[in-house]
Amino acid sequence: MAEKVLMKGNEAIAEAAIRAGCMHYFGYPITPQTEIAAYMAKRMPKIGGVFLQAESEIAAINMVYGVAGTGFRVMTSSSSPGISLKGEGISYLAGADLPALIVNVQRGGPGLGGIQPSQSDYFQATRGLGHGDFHLIVMAPASVQEMADMTAKCFDLSDKYRVPAMILADGTLGQMMEPVVLPEPTEYKPDKPWAVTGTNCERKHNIINSLYLKPEELEKTNFERFERYKAIEENEPLWxxxxxxxxxxxxxxxxxxxxxxxxxxxxxxxxxxxxxxxxxxxxxxxxxxxxxxxxxxxxxxxxxxxxxxxxxxxxxxxxxxxxxxxxxxxxxxxxxxxxxxxxxxxxxxxxxx
Amino acid sequence: MKRVTLFAGHYGSGKTNIAVNFALYLKSIGKDVIIADMDIVNPYFRTKDSMTELEKAGIELISPQFANSNVDLPALPQEMYKTVQDKSKYSVLDIGGDDRGAYALGRYTPYILEENDYEFVFVANFYRPLTTTAAEALEVMREVEVAAGLKFTAIVNNSNVGNDTEPEDVLTTVPKAEELSRISGLPVIMTTAETKVCEQLKTEIDNVFPLKLQKKYFDIKG
The missing domain is CATH 3.40.50.920 (Rossmann fold)
Incomplete structure (x- = not known):
């Protein structure tokens, strides 16, 4: 029986992520998304998951890179200025074809800006959050219920296409409270033959990397990735x-x-x-x-x-x-x-x- | 009626709504009232959102200088001391959520204890995911007490699921509130609910207190 609870948008993302089998959270506090980290700090130790407040946003996104490489579901969250700091790591995730969830609870900018809600990171999210040719799958919830539902959906799509996904929310959605029916908890068992999980000396090493020594090879990976982007554009638009x-x-x-x-x-x-x-x-x-x-x-x-x-x-x-x-x-x-x-x-x- | 009434608890449990409505109630029965926003944690949806209504009613609002601004400066103004030092007025204090929010109360606690004319109310909403049971609520209660340096004296059951709340939703939480009362040794002094829901609860529960909730721009009509 589905339970109805009263939640902040930020909490709904955190709980929905746990229920989607995400047992690893790395982040750094910033208003107006801090409740995601605070919720994870309370819940993760109770369920044997990992909550780690990194020394910076840059450290957090690279921890995400590490866990994503092992095939487990992993996420980070921040608000606008913090997302800019994560830009380099997000580009690396895209270049290494790693699935992960990045949440941006936007606030006013540019620069340090302010803590009130904003949608001014639209270009950043949809055009290129970092260097190089890449896209993120970007979902925009409009209620606390959707904050929960889209979290699960982002993990699924990200795994399916090996493309990092982003929830682009704003301060109001993060802070407002609404009734929400949470999805049933699922246990996530990674099934990713490319993941770095130890070979037992029985197979070739898997390598997670975004560096290619030959430009021809790097071009090939770009072409291949854009075939996947094409499939996403054909199959996944929602409105x-x-x-x-x-x-x-x-x-x-x-x-x-x-x-x-x-x-x-x-x-x-x-x-x-x-x-x-x-x-x-x-x-x-x-x-x-x-x-x-x-x-x-x-x-x-x-x-x-x-x-x-x-x-x-x-x-x-x-x-x-x-x-x-x-x-x-x-x-x-x-x-x-x-x-x-x-x-x-x-x-x-x-x-x- | 105690001179100082403080509302604390898990964040998102409804402290601000109750504090504002309780201050308006005190005013309506002829008391001189100050309401103070001691929340240094929550960035949005604050006591200050009700400023116009409070001012219209003649209630003095003391709120952090940077509330509803673009910065996160957890500083309380000097005039906050009025709430514990000016004994000619009734004070309603809206404390920030959880232990993190309650730390700010600590510096006023010695005055409150010295005067010893206060009600320290724990606000419970059993529909909040981290306090769905009496035991979980008690855990938050103890954490807040340690942070504030003040023991709770009463419980308010404010269980609700926002705008969707039906009387039945409140009724099913009554046993949990009673259980919290039993394990904490504190009385449930009232059950709060939105005015319409409250009307229907009156025959079922003693001491129901109606809340007028603030309309928000993003509430979808119809």
Whole structure:
């Protein structure tokens, strides 16, 4: 029988990770994601898992690299500035084709920025979190329940494709409390023939590495990896459509911005404006298909973001610039209010209608 | 009614909501009230979010200078001493979660003990995953007591699952609250719930206290 509990988004990620068989957590505290580390610190010793507060974010991500190489499920979490520090290690994970979960509970930036919620790491997460040609699988939850569900999903996808996965949340989702039904605990038994687990002198050594002496070889690994990316782009995009059936205006929003937008859309509907929303659930792969389809019937798109406008570029690309895409945004830790989103919808509808 | 009422417990157990509602209640029965936010742990969703309502009611709010700002500076203002030194007013203290949050209370504890007119309330929500049993709640209780240097004197059962809470959800936790009372030796002085849920609980449980919960911008309507 599934139990319902009241949890913070951060705690839901931590508990869901444990239930997905992740017994190794390495991190370093930073607001607004510290509850993930605090929860792991309490729970891991009780279940024979590993919680380790590393000396820095850089150390933590390299510990993740080590455990991932042995085939076990492993994760780290941080908030924006800390994720930047992990950038090098994440590139190494991608280069060595290691599955792992990285959680970014975003806060305002750039620089040290602030501790209030933000979505301004969208480019970083979807374009290249580190050097070299690579992608992460990036999922964007919009509720505490999804924080839990997507944690399990990220581990599964990451293992399936040998691509590191990221949950891109924000401070509000990390801190807010909602009822959540936790997934049933699973015991994870690694089945990864490539993992470094000891040979018993019975097979060739497995090597976890991202260094290639010959450029031809390195090129080959890039080509092979991009075949997997292609498969992910074909098979894994996820999105939610809300009131899109007869929509003439389409709001694009993910995470907390989508929740604010939902309330604005319902208010606009009461005023007779035909507006709906496409909420990307995977940010990479970006759900291009629904946007392309909506571009044929909608007269305008509004990208609602807690940033200076980052996802808007993916919306423009996916809609092939057929119709105008405007931005409704706040930045630096501020959140667009339902009223601000409603105004943007009314403007797109042309005056009051 | 004690002059100082302090709410502490596991983080996320509902201390802030209860503190704000309790302060409003004291004011409504004619008491002069100060409410103080002593939480140095939680970055968001603080007593200060209710500032307008508290000010409208004529309740003085003392809160850390950097609450709801962009920095994490766990500093308490000097005027916080008013809550334990100005004995002409009732004080409601909202303590940060767990032992980590309760350390901040330590420096005020000598004043509280000296005056000896306080209720130190442990807020329990048995739907929080790390305190689903009386034994787990007792563990948190003891950790908080050590950090604060102050023994609890009462328990409030604030078991809820957020906006989805049904009266039944609260009723099923009553035996756990009683068990916590038994193993800690402290009375359950009230059961708290959102106003509508509370109406339905009145016939079932003694001493129910209604909570008006703050609407948040991300609560989805309908």
């Amino acid at each position: 939610e459509e809300f009131m899109m059936d007869d929509a003439e205006i389409c709001v694009a929003a993910f995470g907390i911005a989508a929740r604010v937008s939902k309330n604005a859309i319902m208010a606009a509907r009461e005023k007779g404006i035909k507006v709906g929303m496409i909420r990307p659930i995977t940010l990479w792969p970006f759900p291009k298909k629904p946007f392309k389809a909506a571009a044929d019937k909608c007269k305008a798109f509004i990208s609602v973001e807690l940033s200076m406008g980052q996802m808007i570029e993916d919306v423009q690309l996916a809609t092939e610039c057929k119709v105008p895409v405007t931005l409704c945004n706040r930045a630096g830790g501020m959140i667009p209010s339902p009223e601000e989103v409603l105004e943007a919808i009314e403007r797109a509808a042309g005056g009051n209608k």
